[in-house]
Amino acid sequence: MMKKLMRQSKVLFIMITVMVIASLTTTNLVAQSANTASPYYTYTQDSNGRLIKTTEAYTPSIQIRDAGGVKFERPEHIFVDENDYVYITDSLEDTVYVLDENYDYVTKITHDNFSFPISSFVTENEVYVLDKRTKEINVFDKNELLTNNQVVLIKTIGKPSHPIFQEPEEGEDREEYKYQPINLVVDIRGNIYIRATSSPNGLIMLDEDGRFMTFFGGNPVRIPLTERVRSWFLTETQEEKLKKQNETEENSMPYISNVAIDQKGYIYTVTSALKNNPIKKFNVSGTNYFKTDIGIKTMNSIWVGQYNNVYAVSSKGYIFEYDRNGNLLFLFGGKDFTSGRVGLLTTPVSVAANSKDQLLVLDQADSLIQVYEPTPFTNSIHTALDEYQTGNYESSREKWQYILQYNSLFDYAHIGLGDAFMRENNYDDAYREYNYANDSEGMSDAYWGIRQEWMKDNLSVVFMVIVILIVLRVAYGILNKFYGLKERRQNIVSKLRDKSRTFDELLYIFEFLKQPFDGFYSIKRENRVSIKTSTIIYLLLGAVYVLNYRYANLLFVPKIGVNIGYELFILIFIVTLWVISNYLVCAISDGEGSFKNVYNATAYSLTPILLIMPINILISNVITYQEKVFYDFGYLVITIWTGFLMFFMIKDVHNYNVLETLWIIAKSLFTMLILGLFLFIINALSGQMLGIIQEIVTEVINR
Numbered sequence: 001m002m003k004k005l006m007r008q009s010k011v012l013f014i015m016i017t018v019m020v021i022a023s024l025t026t027t028n029l030v031a032q033s034a035n036t037a038s039p040y041y042t043y044t045q046d047s048n049g050r051l052i053k054t055t056e057a058y059t060p061s062i063q064i065r066d067a068g069g070v071k072f073e074r075p076e077h078i079f080v081d082e083n084d085y086v087y088i089t090d091s092l093e094d095t096v097y098v099l100d101e102n103y104d105y106v107t108k109i110t111h112d113n114f115s116f117p118i119s120s121f122v123t124e125n126e127v128y129v130l131d132k133r134t135k136e137i138n139v140f141d142k143n144e145l146l147t148n149n150q151v152v153l154i155k156t157i158g159k160p161s162h163p164i165f166q167e168p169e170e171g172e173d174r175e176e177y178k179y180q181p182i183n184l185v186v187d188i189r190g191n192i193y194i195r196a197t198s199s200p201n202g203l204i205m206l207d208e209d210g211r212f213m214t215f216f217g218g219n220p221v222r223i224p225l226t227e228r229v230r231s232w233f234l235t236e237t238q239e240e241k242l243k244k245q246n247e248t249e250e251n252s253m254p255y256i257s258n259v260a261i262d263q264k265g266y267i268y269t270v271t272s273a274l275k276n277n278p279i280k281k282f283n284v285s286g287t288n289y290f291k292t293d294i295g296i297k298t299m300n301s302i303w304v305g306q307y308n309n310v311y312a313v314s315s316k317g318y319i320f321e322y323d324r325n326g327n328l329l330f331l332f333g334g335k336d337f338t339s340g341r342v343g344l345l346t347t348p349v350s351v352a353a354n355s356k357d358q359l360l361v362l363d364q365a366d367s368l369i370q371v372y373e374p375t376p377f378t379n380s381i382h383t384a385l386d387e388y389q390t391g392n393y394e395s396s397r398e399k400w401q402y403i404l405q406y407n408s409l410f411d412y413a414h415i416g417l418g419d420a421f422m423r424e425n426n427y428d429d430a431y432r433e434y435n436y437a438n439d440s441e442g443m444s445d446a447y448w449g450i451r452q453e454w455m456k457d458n459l460s461v462v463f464m465v466i467v468i469l470i471v472l473r474v475a476y477g478i479l480n481k482f483y484g485l486k487e488r489r490q491n492i493v494s495k496l497r498d499k500s501r502t503f504d505e506l507l508y509i510f511e512f513l514k515q516p517f518d519g520f521y522s523i524k525r526e527n528r529v530s531i532k533t534s535t536i537i538y539l540l541l542g543a544v545y546v547l548n549y550r551y552a553n554l555l556f557v558p559k560i561g562v563n564i565g566y567e568l569f570i571l572i573f574i575v576t577l578w579v580i581s582n583y584l585v586c587a588i589s590d591g592e593g594s595f596k597n598v599y600n601a602t603a604y605s606l607t608p609i610l611l612i613m614p615i616n617i618l619i620s621n622v623i624t625y626q627e628k629v630f631y632d633f634g635y636l637v638i639t640i641w642t643g644f645l646m647f648f649m650i651k652d653v654h655n656y657n658v659l660e661t662l663w664i665i666a667k668s669l670f671t672m673l674i675l676g677l678f679l680f681i682i683n684a685l686s687g688q689m690l691g692i693i694q695e696i697v698t699e700v701i702n703r
Contacts, residue, residue: 039341054407057321058375075368076349076364077118084101126139127141128184132180135158160204178197181195193259193267195259195269199256269302279310279312289326290326298316307323315348319348345370380406383399388420411439415437418439427447431446521652535603541610542571546564549564549567553623555628580675581672586598586654593653608641608642609642616638
């Protein structure tokens, strides 16, 4: 019995021990998982340009702090070649370290020519190392370096001998162009593009032997209006002093901050001082291919990936990825204020990526390289981009559909899927996907395809309808000649107008629009129209406004997130404010018109909207975005026609001259603003008063 109890106790002890160990292990794993979670969110951009959270794109991986056991002292630049060798330039060590694809040390480049190496660039056969202090480019044999571990200097390219970079001769009225090279890229022809500090003309372009060719890709200097005005009052000495002061403030000038090149020879630049359009993509002629809203201020490094996707990093620690057209794919990262959170950056100065789409960001303050690993979500996007760019549209479509399973709100996936459908001539599905992403240009292209197919299938029907209409028109003319159909129609309309004043006043719209000056006189002096009819016109305007939101092509009238009831309320509110404000202002400014006159005349002045907007709605459903000029023309006619009628409504109804009318319009608009603010304050205070009253009533009831 005793042995049995001891055996049971032993088993119980073992079970408890195992449970405790398992519990500790589980806790440890959870803690480890929590510690390795990304310390940042990932964002993308929706079709409206707003940043929204999305599936994680990159996770922080290893940190590289040394090469071959030697810690980095002051790493300046990082470069990854086509074979995934990593070149790290350390200025304090006068060394360029080389790591392999697994980030293991391979070799290093040191040379007597090095004084302050600042950056490198690697081609198929050569390694270019730029020295900041000596202002020289040292070109080494890449094959000897990687194969035989031999540092073989091929040539040294010094300061260009072109006169512009030389000191001016005595009596020559010019300044020496500063040559302070920092970064470089080399195209397939061997031409060298140098990013130099304080180079207002952009990149310095040299041929393969170092001869100056031209400047390239400079940012236009936009002088603020205040500076221009101030320069009018400065003497030449003061203006020269101000110019030198601005030149010393490099961060305020649009000097290029970094440069990159892709496989096709397009040059990419980034400018940290620019708020708008800091990232540019140039062809050989210097034309920028990117839109004007790409990037943010403080971007200081750029890299082009294997899918022509563009990576950029800002001094605030944020990392950006764009597609080849400049659309934002991902934004992640951030500033490390706690000195130790893996994935956040302190002073990022250089970015690169390898063939595995791993991102390498050099953090100079911490003397390390932070590696980021792409997630399956990101790999799927890159694969879809690659499939699409190589012409495998069906495969790319499958990839985009897979991506949407990760994140159904990822607009770029919908756009990519729409592009794939377009290549397959599946216009209906393409239109649907573009619509999900609210991509107007894509929807327009898809709609053009839908229209073409419809015309192809229904061309005979269209011609038949046209022929029938022509026949009916000719038949009407013949019958009218023998039976007087036009006169009969006019008699019927005349009888209806005699029986119904409202019907008569509604048809008066056409007479009013033909002769508006007589119309205003009739409204004011002859009491030609009633408040009832004017109210019907206002209701019809509201109905047309609703129809516009309901039936106009969403290429031209956005419908996502639009509350028609709220929009209609705003329209009624504005018209009501106008009628009241204009009457009040004119009443105290010797205006002759009554409130009824203002109410009726305003209604009839807005009637061009009733005539043209329905036509615009129809037009919007048969044209594409590229033909938007026809749609815009309709609104232009509405604006000019209505503005003309409103102006002369005030002038004739109240009997003002032109200058008085302009002044009355300004005062009416100001009164509308004051009344609007007053009503807004009343609404806010009434809400608070109701809350206070409810609290008092509740307190009384409870007591």
